[in-house]
Amino acid sequence: MPSFYNHQLDLESQHISLSPEESQHAIKARRLRVGDRVSVINGRGITALCSLETLDRSAASLMVESIDFTHAPPLKLSIASALPKGDRMRTMIDMLAQLGTSRFVPLRCAHSVQKCSTSMLSKLQRYALEACKQSNNPWLMHIDQEHSVSELLETAGKEESALAYADGMGGSLADRQFSSHDLCVAIGPEGGFSPDEVTAFAIAQAPAIKLGSTILRTETAAVAVAAQWIAR
Template sequence: MFPPRFYTPEARSWHTAPQTPWDLPPETAYHALVRRVLPGNPIRLFDGAGREWEGVVVAVGRRTVTVDALQPVTPLPEPPTPRVLATALLPAERLDWVVQKGTELGMTHWVPLVTARSQVGFDAARAEKKRRHWQQVAANACAQCGRATVPEILPVTPLTAFAERLAEWVTPPITWFWLQPGATSVAKRAPPMGGVVLLVGPEGGWHPEEERYFAQHEAVALGLAPWVLRAETAAVAALAQTAVWWSQ
């Protein structure tokens, strides 16, 4: 059982110039106070980039928390290669759930996609605000599940521009898999070399032009079950089932 864990990106600068004792940044202190930490309690901080420390609370004020004796700890292992989840836009609460569960299941990048049959529109004016919100959802999920590396939440991207943008985000080799009911299942496929992209369409399915786009990029159709899954269920099931490739 972990001590209470808190996402603290400011720990990156603390790491380069350690101070002891250290007053936690205001946002981290707020969350620690909500968790009712007390002097003498152990506490863990992670910076979201793969580093983690454990220390002890030495003082608690109305709005401040001071820690001391911070020592590095070995973080839990991360996937050895990129695991990119790209999902068609869905209603907001369902996308939050996808980001949360995807983080728990080891995705390294998440891309919200604009597809021909996306269920919701894309508001460009609010795009960055939504991206920051999803990034915080991922950070909160890391605090709960024990990961020290927060997945990267990438901008809303039209599927037609996905290949070009993907080359900016991850290093090849990487194999694309697009989810399609009735296609060959994970259990019958050999683990791919390098990273994977899992493309999850809207509940209206992929448009024929999008399927041709996948063919142009040598994407592989992947089946999860003999029946049709909701989009958010398919996203989580795909990550869970392909985790066996990572374990191998």
Template sequence: MSAPLFFVDRQDLLAGDRVIVSGAEGRHAVTVARLQHGERVDLGDGAGLLVAGQVIRAQAPDLLEVQVLERIIAPDPDPRLVVVQALPKGDRGELAVELLTEVGVDAIVPWAAARSIAQWRGDRGERSLHKWRDAARAAGKQSRRAHLPVVSSLATTGDVLRMVSSATATVVLHEESTAALTNWSPPARGEIVVVVGPEGGLTADEVSAFREAGAEVRHLGPSVMRTSTAGAAASAVLLAATGRWSL
């Protein structure tokens, strides 16, 4: 079993041969995970720096002291995979973020699509974005990720079109496409953008605009998936095809 991972500020990871983990992360390590003296543990900053360590003190309720055994800089992922996720209703957005983080997506962009039922406005929008970012952090910890995905602020369709135009390649998931994602050859380098529509599907205008911006339009297979799971399924296909799952 791999060592558990906890997130710590980079400056603390680089400060010396011992690292103190406290606060919420320390409480999780000591009270929830119940780490004990001598156990192995990994610490990370979520931006590529990892510390392999050994517990030398675990003091309830929230203090963990770790001896540094090795520092590792994980290379930046290439190609970089960005998923534009149309806002799902209810808590399905957090599920989508959790799944996308676990499979290895590098950035998640919440998108106010034309047919999105959920609306992020004012305080509600801020709370929803905070929940998405918390979900990414928790899933990144569970899946032992050296790089946490960046969860950006809410994007408009215009914002997404600019992303499509500047990306190395973009694929838009659409059940009415006659071409399968599994038959598409993604680039081996650069940035790949995946666009996932809402529960009500993409509008004809959205599909047309994405095509004009240079996107490929592909389907995932014979079944129609929920918006909260389609992005993770597509990402798995692309991460395998680009070789990132072979590292």
């Protein structure tokens, strides 16, 4: 069933409209017609089964037939990662959103090669939304502002969330016990974290975790963390 997004959808909604962009997608890509049924998410746990009442390129209107609410996962995972280049970045965001990652933080490291501009953040948000609709995930992965390692450590301390970083010398994620249900895992660029960044993690008592016996690309490491976390 085709899935669409409407951030104004709530538990009391009876009629909703799609944005012009979503309406055009319904017409041109999905080739939907009046009477067709679709799924609509609001990105905050609500999924509605709807039928198309009217359909035009500016705003398709839908009648809500039923509404379900899915609670957020009890174990929340944030991934703070250096950005890989090109299609690899889109693949990473797509897979993390499908796996139910709660938040993604672009991480600026000493060895980073990909910068995170305002337009890049918009792309990441679009990739996350597309993945949530495709996978019928009712919880939209939040895309945060870019952080340096020091800013990430400061934020984790304020939020009282557990923090770890991916490193080939640490223990496995499955063997680690964390004091919080909210975990943030930092993943460096393919050049790795700098000695100063590793020292900063150590001072913050953030443990290193090992994801396998081989050296992983940045996007592969991020997806491996998410897959291992939901399997706990």
